[in-house]
Amino acid sequence: xxxxxxxxTEIEAAVYRRLVEHLRSKPDVQNIDLMNLADFCRNCxxxxxxxxxxxxxxxxxxxxxxxxxYGMPYSExxxxxxxxxxxxxxxxFNKKNK
Numbered sequence: 001x002x003x004x005x006x007x008x009t010e011i012e013a014a015v016y017r018r019l020v021e022h023l024r025s026k027p028d029v030q031n032i033d034l035m036n037l038a039d040f041c042r043n044c045x046x047x048x049x050x051x052x053x054x055x056x057x058x059x060x061x062x063x064x065x066x067x068x069x070y071g072m073p074y075s076e077x078x079x080x081x082x083x084x085x086x087x088x089x090x091x092x093f094n095k096k097n098k
Contacts, residue, residue: 024071027081036092045069
């Protein structure tokens, strides 16, 4: 199968947008759960967004990228949806990251 570079980029961009929309529709899924299961979270996506922009000489800061990923300012998302990590979640995170 051969896909030209432009079409590949279009497909990858569509997949990224779908992933972000999916995560926005699941605010009950906490970032620590994502980290424990998949080793990435919404904040990771935000950091990757900043890095990709920098690679293209585009200035975007972490908070701007977070707003793009979360669909709102991070502080707003955090106050609406973020819960305190349970001891079990933190133990799993710490075990995984040793």
